[in-house]
Amino acid sequence: MKVSLFVTCLTDLFAPDVGMAVVKTLEYFDCMVDFPVAQTCCGQPAFNNGFHHDARDLARRMIQVFENSDYIVTPSGSCCAMIRDHYIHLMEGDPVWEQKATEFVARTYEYVEFLTKILKVDLRLLSLPAEKTFTYHYTCHLRGLHTTGEPCIDLLKQIGNVHFTPLEKAEQCCGFGGTFAIKYSDISRAMVMDKLDCGNKTGAQEMIVNDGGCAMNIGGACHRHGGKFIPRHIASIIWDAIESGKTASPRSAGTSGVTTAPSGAGS
Amino acid sequence: MSQTSPSADAASDTRPRRLALPVFHPNFLAEAHTAAADANLHAALDNSVTKKDYGRREALAQLPDADGLRELAGKIKSHTLDHLDYYLELLEKNVRAAGGQVYFALDNAQANAIVIDIARRTGSRLVVKSKSMVSEETELNDALIAAGIEPLETDLGEFILQVDHDHPTHLVMPVIHKRAAEIGRIFEKYFKVPFTEDPQALAEMARVYLRKRFNEADMGISGVNFAIAETGSIVLCTNEGNGRMCTSRPRIHVAIMGMEKTIPAWDDLPVFLKLLARSASGQALTQYTSIITGPRRPGEQDGPDEFHLIIMDNGRSRILAGEYRDTLRCIRCGACLNACPIYRKVGGKSYGSVYPGPIGALLTPLFNGLEAHKHLPMASSLCGACFEACPVKINIPELLISMRKDLVESGIISGPERLVFRIWSWTLAHGWSYRAGQMMQRLLLRLLKKPDGWITRLPGQPGEWTKVRDFPAPAKKDFRSQYATYRKSATQRP
Numbered sequence: 001m002k003v004s005l006f007v008t009c010l011t012d013l014f015a016p017d018v019g020m021a022v023v024k025t026l027e028y029f030d031c032m033v034d035f036p037v038a039q040t041c042c043g044q045p046a047f048n049n050g051f052h053h054d055a056r057d058l059a060r061r062m063i064q065v066f067e068n069s070d071y072i073v074t075p076s077g078s079c080c081a082m083i084r085d086h087y088i089h090l091m092e093g094d095p096v097w098e099q100k101a102t103e104f105v106a107r108t109y110e111y112v113e114f115l116t117k118i119l120k121v122d123l124r125l126l127s128l129p130a131e132k133t134f135t136y137h138y139t140c141h142l143r144g145l146h147t148t149g150e151p152c153i154d155l156l157k158q159i160g161n162v163h164f165t166p167l168e169k170a171e172q173c174c175g176f177g178g179t180f181a182i183k184y185s186d187i188s189r190a191m192v193m194d195k196l197d198c199g200n201k202t203g204a205q206e207m208i209v210n211d212g213g214c215a216m217n218i219g220g221a222c223h224r225h226g227g228k229f230i231p232r233h234i235a236s237i238i239w240d241a242i243e244s245g246k247t248a249s250p251r252s253a254g255t256s257g258v259t260t261a262p263s264g265a266g267s
Numbered sequence: 268m269s270q271t272s273p274s275a276d277a278a279s280d281t282r283p284r285r286l287a288l289p290v291f292h293p294n295f296l297a298e299a300h301t302a303a304a305d306a307n308l309h310a311a312l313d314n315s316v317t318k319k320d321y322g323r324r325e326a327l328a329q330l331p332d333a334d335g336l337r338e339l340a341g342k343i344k345s346h347t348l349d350h351l352d353y354y355l356e357l358l359e360k361n362v363r364a365a366g367g368q369v370y371f372a373l374d375n376a377q378a379n380a381i382v383i384d385i386a387r388r389t390g391s392r393l394v395v396k397s398k399s400m401v402s403e404e405t406e407l408n409d410a411l412i413a414a415g416i417e418p419l420e421t422d423l424g425e426f427i428l429q430v431d432h433d434h435p436t437h438l439v440m441p442v443i444h445k446r447a448a449e450i451g452r453i454f455e456k457y458f459k460v461p462f463t464e465d466p467q468a469l470a471e472m473a474r475v476y477l478r479k480r481f482n483e484a485d486m487g488i489s490g491v492n493f494a495i496a497e498t499g500s501i502v503l504c505t506n507e508g509n510g511r512m513c514t515s516r517p518r519i520h521v522a523i524m525g526m527e528k529t530i531p532a533w534d535d536l537p538v539f540l541k542l543l544a545r546s547a548s549g550q551a552l553t554q555y556t557s558i559i560t561g562p563r564r565p566g567e568q569d570g571p572d573e574f575h576l577i578i579m580d581n582g583r584s585r586i587l588a589g590e591y592r593d594t595l596r597c598i599r600c601g602a603c604l605n606a607c608p609i610y611r612k613v614g615g616k617s618y619g620s621v622y623p624g625p626i627g628a629l630l631t632p633l634f635n636g637l638e639a640h641k642h643l644p645m646a647s648s649l650c651g652a653c654f655e656a657c658p659v660k661i662n663i664p665e666l667l668i669s670m671r672k673d674l675v676e677s678g679i680i681s682g683p684e685r686l687v688f689r690i691w692s693w694t695l696a697h698g699w700s701y702r703a704g705q706m707m708q709r710l711l712l713r714l715l716k717k718p719d720g721w722i723t724r725l726p727g728q729p730g731e732w733t734k735v736r737d738f739p740a741p742a743k744k745d746f747r748s749q750y751a752t753y754r755k756s757a758t759q760r761p
Contacts, residue, residue, distance in 0.1 A: 007746050009695075013705050014739055016746035023750065035750050040701040046692050048649060050671030050680065054692035061696060085665075140650035169317065173608040177648025184646050185731040186303040190612040191648075192736060194309070220736035223721050 001119075003031040004069035006062075006108070008076040009041045010212030018212070021239035022075050022111060028242050029119050038065045044082040045178050047090070056090050060097065063087075063104045071118065072108040075235055077211050080110040081144030110142075111235055112210065116151045126241035127160025134237070135167040135204035135229070137174065137195065137218065139211040152234055156208060159241045167207070168198040174209075176217040192221045200228045207231045287374065287582040287634040288620045289406050291434045295642040298617035305614075308444070312611050315443050320605040322549020323656065329551075330541065340538050341660035344596035347529055348587060354496040354529045355578065361499025365561030367574035371526075375405035378579045382407060382488065382521055383414045385575055389519050391416065391485035395477075397503070397510035398422035399490030400599055401523050401579055403435060403621040407488070419484070421477050421509040423470060430457045436615025436623060438601035439547045444614055477509065487513035487571065491524035492598070493539055494576070497532040500560040501576065504543055504553040511557050520562065520571040526578050527587075527595035539598060542658035546602040582634050591666055594629050596659040603653035603663060609646060618643065625653035625663045632670060641679050644670035702747070709741040716740035 003026055007019040026033050043058030062083070066072050074080050084105050091097040115121045134156060138149040149170065157164055175181060175191025182188075195218055199207050209215040209231035218231045292298050302308055327333040347354050359369040372378035378401075386394065394411060396402065396418055408429065411418040420429040424442035428435060431453045435441030442450070451464040458472055489510055493502040501522050503510045514520050530539065536558075544550040563570030586595060604610045604624030615623035619640070620631040628643040637644075644667045653663040674680045694704045715722045721737040724730065732738055744752075 009701075009705070012746040013709060013741045016742045016744065016749045019746040020749055020753065023753070035747075037747065038698045040695040040698065043692075043695075046688055048668060048671070049684075049688065050668065050673070050675040051685075051688045051692070052672050052675075054688060058692060058695055140648070140652070143651040143655055171652065172317075172611070173648045173650035173652070175608070175648060177650070180646070180648045181735075182728060182731040184299070185735050186300045187609055187612055187646065188648075189735040190303040190309065191608055194612075216739055217736065220721070220732075220738055223719075223737040224723075225736070 001031045002070045003033050003114075004066055004072050005033055005035050006039060006042075006066070006072050006074040006079065007035065008074055008079045008212060010216070011075055014216060015212055015233070018075055018233040018235050021233070021235040022073070025235060025239050025242060026073070029115075029121055031119075034069075036065050036069070042079045042082045044079060047082065047086060048178055052090065055086075059083075059087050059090050059101070063097075063100050066104060066107075067100075069107065071114065072104070073111055073114045074108070075111045075210065075212075075233060077110050077139045077145065078141035078213065080108060080113075081141035083108050085144045110145055110147075110210075112152045112155065113145065113147065115155065115238075121155070123155055123158035123238065123241070124160075126158070126238070126245055128162060128237070128241050129244040131161045131163065132206060133163040133165055133202075133204045134206050134208055135165050135199060135202040136170060136208045137167055137199075137214065137231070138171040139209060139214050140171075140173050141211065152208060152210065156234060156237065159237065162237075165202045165204050167202055167204075169194065170198075174214050174218050176211075176213045178213065181217060188217075192217055193225070196221050196225055196227055202229070204229050206237070208234050208237070210234055288404055288622065288631055290619050290631075290635065290639075291621075292616055292619045293639070295617055295619060295640070295646065298619070299613040299646065302613040302617050308614055309612060311446060312443070312614060315440060316437070316605040316611060319440075319548055320602070320656070323546050323602055323605065326545035326549040326551065330545075336538060336541060337658050337660050340542055340598075340658055341596060343530060343535050343538060344527075344598075344659050345593070347531055348527065348592055348595050351526065351529065351587065354531055355526060357496040358494055358499060358529055358578075361496065362561065362574075362576050363499070365499045365574075366564065367499065367561045367576055370575065370577045372577055372579045372581070374581045375579070378405045378523060378577055378581070379407055379410035381575075381577050382523070383410065383416065385519065385521055385573075386411070386414070386416050386486055389485065389573065391517075391519055393480065393484045394418045394486045394488055395421050395481055395484040395509075395513045395517060396425070396488045397490065397505060397513040398425050398441070399488065399523060400435075400438060400621060401490055401525050402488065404525075404581065405523075405579070407523075418488075419477075419480055421481070421507075421513060422505075423473055423507060423509075426473055426477065427453060430454075434616075435621065437604055438599050438622070438624070438626075440601070444616060481512045481516050484513075484517040486519040486521060487515075487517040488521045488523065489514050491522050491528050491576075492543065493536060494524055494529050494578075495531075495533055495536060496529055498560060500533075500558050502536060502540075503557040503559070504540070504555070505557070506548075506550075506554045508555055511555055514557060514559055515569050515571070518571055519573045519575070520559070521575045521577065522559075523577040523579065526580055526583050527597070543598055543600055546600040546656065546658040586633050590669060591629065591633055593661050594626065594633060594666065596661050597626050597630075598659060600658055602656040602658060603661075606652040606656035608648070608650060608652065613646075625667075626661070629663065629666055629670065637670065637673060637677065638679055641674055644674065705745060709745065712738075713740050713743075 011019050043055035047055035087101040091101045174195040175188035207229050215231040362369050370381045408418040420426045427442050437443045447464040455462045491501045492504045544553045562574040610624045618627045622630040632640040649664045651664050694700045725733045
């Protein structure tokens with residue numbers, strides 16, 4: 001299966017390890033991963049701030065960059081929701097681009113969605129090197145993908161040595177919201193402090209946060225105000241498990257990290 | 268549509284119109300700044316609205332197909348709005364057939380004038396009111412007092428607000444911003460009784476007082492949750508029983524509604540009844556559901572001698588004609604407020620007008636103009652919790668984004684911000700400039716970082732970020748470089 005990675009600008013700059021974890025994990029599950037280097041940004045910041053003309057230009061660019069991709073996978077829920085919820089609408093009135101947008105949208109997946117709906121992975125043979133407690137924050141833009149946090153939590157729980165403890169007000173926005181965090185920093189502060197308090201109450205060491213922006217916001221608050229946990233992307237957790245199992249499990253005898261997928265994985 | 272105002276004065280009123288919605292607190296930023304730092308307010312709101320939000324989820328989960336029902340409710344509302352001229356005429360015809368009077372009010376001044384006319388004609392001096400957001404919109408109480416008529420709010424929350432000369436901060440829980448002790452002080456002064464903060468005792472004080480006044484009232488004024496065009500009935504959903512007292516005890520009943528409260532047929536009502544209370548408070552139904560069709564008929568024991576229905580426009584026609592028509596689907600359940608993380612932190616007062624929360628962030632600029640309320644559509648993280656909660660599926664975040672587009676296109680958004688976005692999108696439109704931009708960001712930000720990899724102070728507007736939290740320094744090598752290295756080493760493998 002050929003998969004193109006849309007890494008997103010925030011992940012490119014601030015969380016390259018998440019991008020690498022996605023690449024290596026997809027390869028582990030028998031995907032041929034490529035990274036179209038011409039990619040930049042989906043246009044979400046411009047769109048959300050009302051600059052729809054600029055957003056349209058960037059959307060067209062995205063569609064062109066990924067024109068030859070079978071699947072486009074991104075580790076960011078909000079960028080995926082931007083594409084799925086708004087690209088077709090943005091091209092309205094231009095039938096050619098509307099058609100292109102429709103096809104592009106149909107091939108674009110958020111990472112967890114791709115693992116669970118397309119690859120249908122089974123992580124039960126994987127295990128973290130040591131016991132760890134996790135909690136999960138529902139990043140808002142998953143609403144745009146019409147999904148709950150359950151698929152991700154289910155994946156997480158399949159991995160050995162994982163303990164899960166739910167987060168109070170898990171579905172309440174962390175206060176990122178792109179430029180919102182800067183334009184309305186007072187309100188954003190109250191929101192992220194609430195998230196921090198709820199996170200601290202769980203006793204978890206790590207909070208799953210599958211969006212670059214939310215992770216920066218929550219992580220920054222943890223660092224400033226003494227959070228007892230750190231935000232991490234599910235891709236990093238899964239890769240931790242795969243990597244640690246390399247020597248322990250017979251199925252990872254390969255050299256490149258590209259090995260036979262566990263039972264249940266589609267191809 | 269026939270104009271049947273009894274008041275020639277009101278119809279020919281040429282004075283400049285006031286704002287469509289009264290604005291109590293015009294400075295969003297100042298109000299939000301104060302509220303966002305008020306931990307007591309946040310705790311109180313979590314204890315009420317956040318809990319109601321969870322109640323809503325549980326109550327909706329009991330329905331076999333809540334999502335399908337919400338879809339249907341939205342479609343019924345949209346259909347009604349698409350044919351509102353037809354349904355309003357049908358409603359008018361059927362209210363008259365049931366023995367009621369119907370008035371169309373162009374704006375809030377006209378609506379108030381109609382009420383005052385009816386009161387004068389019928390010699391009404393005391394008016395008891397059940398909760399009505401439209402009467403808040405028209406500031407009916409002030410108009411009645413100015414005309415020498417005594418209005419009395421009988422919903423407990425609205426009564427407290429009236430006594431304290433305050434304004435509601437939530438669509439269904441008007442007094443949510445006051446705690447029991449504060450209400451105790453208000454009642455101590457008003458009723459001249461010893462202080463208590465026992466909610467039971469406070470409610471009892473109001474109950475005894477209001478019971479007496481119900482019997483003295485000449486006129487009852489109610490809002491309208493739904494008006495059924497097919498039967499000419501109005502539907503009231505209340506929890507305290509005061510609505511039923513207001514509409515049955517006095518001689519005259521005046522109901523006042525925004526024109527979007529119309530639904531086509533009797534059979535549509537259950538769809539909305541199933542959703543309204545569940546969405547508002549997690550109840551399957553409100554304690555009282557009153558369906559009122561005209562005044563008391565010959566041979567009937569209870570009910571008023573006269574029934575009057577005032578249908579108000581006040582800018583709704585304009586909204587109906589534009590791209591924000593969906594906002595008129597709103598049934599004022601308050602679910603979007605309860606679900607909203609911003610409302611939970613800034614409270615209803617910050618939104619300034621009678622309609623707070625996510626739906627208010629749309630309605631207030633739509634009614635009163637975007638320029639004076641430009642922060643309302645902007646002060647949202649677009650998390651989408653409101654859309655998910657809305658029983659009639661108003662896509663509030665999408666409409667907020669449309670309004671931001673209007674802000675840009677109308678030039679209300681400032682020049683510097685436009686310039687920043689122009690440069691930003693130009694940079695992202697080319698691979699080389701994107702890479703150059705990312706590299707510059709990386710270098711600059713890495714200069715600012717502390718040894719632990721975090722930036723504690725950013726210059727300029729981004730400094731708003733570091734007022735609140737630290738900013739991560741970019742990784743030494745970005746994803747692109749790491750990926751290129753990885754690919755290179757992979758191809759070199761045997």
